Amino acid sequence: MTMLTVTINGRAYGPREVRDELSMNDFLREYLGMTGTKFGCGAAQCLSCAVIIDNPDGTSHTMPTCVVSAMNFNGKAIRTIEGHAKDGELSVLQKAFINHFAFQCGYCTPGFVNEGQVLLERLAKKPVARVDLEKTIAEALDGHLCRCTGYIKYHEAVRDVILADPGRYLSRD
Numbered sequence: 001m002t003m004l005t006v007t008i009n010g011r012a013y014g015p016r017e018v019r020d021e022l023s024m025n026d027f028l029r030e031y032l033g034m035t036g037t038k039f040g041c042g043a044a045q046c047l048s049c050a051v052i053i054d055n056p057d058g059t060s061h062t063m064p065t066c067v068v069s070a071m072n073f074n075g076k077a078i079r080t081i082e083g084h085a086k087d088g089e090l091s092v093l094q095k096a097f098i099n100h101f102a103f104q105c106g107y108c109t110p111g112f113v114n115e116g117q118v119l120l121e122r123l124a125k126k127p128v129a130r131v132d133l134e135k136t137i138a139e140a141l142d143g144h145l146c147r148c149t150g151y152i153k154y155h156e157a158v159r160d161v162i163l164a165d166p167g168r169y170l171s172r173d
Contacts, residue, residue: 006073008032009083024065024073025049028080036081036110042066046145050111052079052118058125060118062111081110084117092164093117096157104148111144116158120169123162127171133162 004027005014018027028034028051040048044064054060054077063078084091093116096102103109119140128136137158146154162169 002071002074004070004074006070006075007077008034009079018070020069020071022070024051024068024070027070028065034080034082037065038107038110039066040107040111040145044068046108047111047115047143048108048145050114050144052114053077054079060121062114062118079114079117081113084113091117093120093158093161096161097154100153100157100160102150102153102157104146104150108144108146108148108150112141112146112154115141115144116154116161119158120161123169127169129171130166133159133170137162 001017002020003015004018005012005016007013008028013032016031018031025037025039028037029039037051038048040046044067047062047064049064049066050062051065052060053063053073060079084094090098093113097109097113102112119137123136134155137155141151141154141158144154
């Protein structure tokens with residue numbers, strides 16, 4: 001047993017005693033009741049379980065939770081799919097996913113939304129040329145698997161958010 005302290009969606013949890021082998025996915029779902037993060041393949045290959053890690057330097061990245069011990073998240077700030085909506089209002093990205101029907105069964109959607117959000121945050125800091133946009137989105141979403149083959153709709157949803165605010169996400173090149 002080990003003590004775990006983590007910040008999730010801006011709220012501190014712990015210190016709390018957890019089993020050393022407890023996965024972060026199980027901690028979120030079983031200990032905290034946050035069921036938005038899914039358990040897909042159990043091998044960190046589909047990334048349905050990906051959450052956002054907020055680094056102290058202001059950058060962020062996603063990380064799988066199905067095979068990673070909760071203790072690997074000790075002291076970290078993370079965001080789950082539950083953290084995107086604010087005051088009952090869906091995020092712009094979530095709305096774009098709905099508008100594009102960028103989900104079928106919805107199981108992989110949390111991982112795609114989290115990855116799309118990380119991309120938006122990265123582009124807000126370092127915009128990309130319009131000519132490189134399609135490739136940039138494809139590379140960002142690469143590795144996430146959708147059993148229902150919704151890839152095009154996920155891509156289109158992220159692209160539409162970026163094109164709706166080109167001054168923020170696209171360079172002037």
